[in-house]
Amino acid sequence: MTDAIAHHPTDETLAAFASGTLDEARGLVVSMHLSLCAACSRKVEGYEAIGGELLEQATPLSMEPGALRNVLRLIEEDFAAPETGPKQPLDRYQLGPWRWVGPGVRQRSVSVPEVSNIKVFMLKAAPGTRLPYHRHAGYEWTCVLEGAFEHQFGRYGPGDFDEADETMEHKPTVCDGDPCICIVALQGNIVLQSRLGRIIQPLLRL
Amino acid sequence: MKNGWADRKKVIGKSEADEISDPKDGLVRNGLEKLITLPCQPEQDRAYSRTMVEFDPARLIRRVAASQDRDAFAELFEHYAPRIKAMMIRRGASRDRAEDLAQETLIKLWRKAAQYDPERAAASAWVYAIARNISVDESRREGRATAWAEEDGMLEDQHNDEPESQLLVAEREAYVRSSIGALPEEQLRVIRLSFFDGLAHGEIANLLGIPLGTVKSRIRLALQRLRDRVGELK
Numbered sequence: 527m528t529d530a531i532a533h534h535p536t537d538e539t540l541a542a543f544a545s546g547t548l549d550e551a552r553g554l555v556v557s558m559h560l561s562l563c564a565a566c567s568r569k570v571e572g573y574e575a576i577g578g579e580l581l582e583q584a585t586p587l588s589m590e591p592g593a594l595r596n597v598l599r600l601i602e603e604d605f606a607a608p609e610t611g612p613k614q615p616l617d618r619y620q621l622g623p624w625r626w627v628g629p630g631v632r633q634r635s636v637s638v639p640e641v642s643n644i645k646v647f648m649l650k651a652a653p654g655t656r657l658p659y660h661r662h663a664g665y666e667w668t669c670v671l672e673g674a675f676e677h678q679f680g681r682y683g684p685g686d687f688d689e690a691d692e693t694m695e696h697k698p699t700v701c702d703g704d705p706c707i708c709i710v711a712l713q714g715n716i717v718l719q720s721r722l723g724r725i726i727q728p729l730l731r732l
Numbered sequence: 733m734k735n736g737w738a739d740r741k742k743v744i745g746k747s748e749a750d751e752i753s754d755p756k757d758g759l760v761r762n763g764l765e766k767l768i769t770l771p772c773q774p775e776q777d778r779a780y781s782r783t784m785v786e787f788d789p790a791r792l793i794r795r796v797a798a799s800q801d802r803d804a805f806a807e808l809f810e811h812y813a814p815r816i817k818a819m820m821i822r823r824g825a826s827r828d829r830a831e832d833l834a835q836e837t838l839i840k841l842w843r844k845a846a847q848y849d850p851e852r853a854a855a856s857a858w859v860y861a862i863a864r865n866i867s868v869d870e871s872r873r874e875g876r877a878t879a880w881a882e883e884d885g886m887l888e889d890q891h892n893d894e895p896e897s898q899l900l901v902a903e904r905e906a907y908v909r910s911s912i913g914a915l916p917e918e919q920l921r922v923i924r925l926s927f928f929d930g931l932a933h934g935e936i937a938n939l940l941g942i943p944l945g946t947v948k949s950r951i952r953l954a955l956q957r958l959r960d961r962v963g964e965l966k
Contacts, residue, residue, distance in 0.1 A: 593835060
């Protein structure tokens with residue numbers, strides 16, 4: 527936990543997360559931010575209170591006869607295995623190997639099932655790397671895990687969250703110091719603006 | 733995400749459309765609509781809660797954690813399982829599947845009881861979060877359920893054999909409750925469709941036939957109002 531996080535998801539995004547209605551890809555990137563940001567975690571808990579209240583107000587729908595007995599039986603058969611401590615959001619996913627995608631840039635896949643052209647991956651870029659000027663065909667949500675990058679909207683360090691969409695063009699540069707490791711949910715393809723960029727794009731496989 | 737949507741729209745869309753076109757907004761016309769409109773009637777809940785025996789879910793959860801207290805668990809089950817079942821059906825599960833998911837949620841509640849921190853969250857918020865996670869896992873497993881159309885009318889015969897509310901709510905919960913009750917109907921509707929029915933913002937726009945931007949601004953306004961009333965909504 528750090529209080530140095532400057533860029534957060536919007537309240538609307540946090541509320542969508544709390545209601546369970548973000549797609550899995552974006553939900554994972556928000557989870558990564560929440561694991562690093564106490565302030566947003568508290569907001570999400572506040573929004574869960576809304577869900578809790580709606581649950582209290584719901585019209586109950588009778589359970590099948592014997593449902594409680596069945597649940598108690600299952601609990602006993604399972605020795606009531608208690609669940610300890612929260613799991614890290616990435617624990618449930620397989621990570622691919624780091625592979626080279628361009629000078630100073632490596633990428634590893636995160637095994638989130640691909641739905642409608644949304645991909646999740648981690649990106650590791652060396653200090654000083656300038657990513658090509660690009661815009662997006664869909665959204666690109668990023669959470670920085672280590673190191674930092676900057677673009678025209680500011681500097682993004684560990685825990686910082688960047689919601690870019692198709693209306694945005696940016697040219698991120700990795701800050702000096704440590705390599706920058708991010709987790710990214712990307713919808714559609716990025717669109718490189720330069721001619722050279724368009725030539726190398728197939729190599730980047732982004 | 734997409735699979736069951738068209739089917740769900742048939743069912744929810746009908747009553748939502750009625751609700752919109754009906755000047756006497758909030759009239760209960762069928763079982764399904766009851767689920768939609770009941771949360772607008774907190775007055776009724778409050779009237780009930782004054783006469784009910786004390787139901788203190790936070791304390792019951794602590795008893796489950798401390799001594800695997802089956803009586804405490806049974807009370808939690810009786811209260812929450814039927815509400816979670818209703819929520820799962822709203823989120824696209826068939827009646828049978830909703831029954832299973834409600835049972836699964838309560839098993840999870842038993843296993844996670846030791847993690848519950850009453851200083852941090854109201855019991856209802858914590859139970860909601862468990863149910864939501866199970867619902868999210870379910871839609872990942874199955875895609876959105878497609879059983880909606882087949883189950884049309886299934887809510888007509890629901891048994892209302894449980895008292896509406898057995899709560900003695902904590903102050904914080906009372907604030908959230910009254911704040912939700914004070915939302916304008918159009919904001920409450922999108923909040924309910926999102927948090928209870930589990931519809932994404934784009935799906936809500938489709939359902940209500942309004943632009944996505946309007947859905948987003950209604951949610952923003954509702955969150956703003958709730959924050960203003962409840963402070964940080966802790």
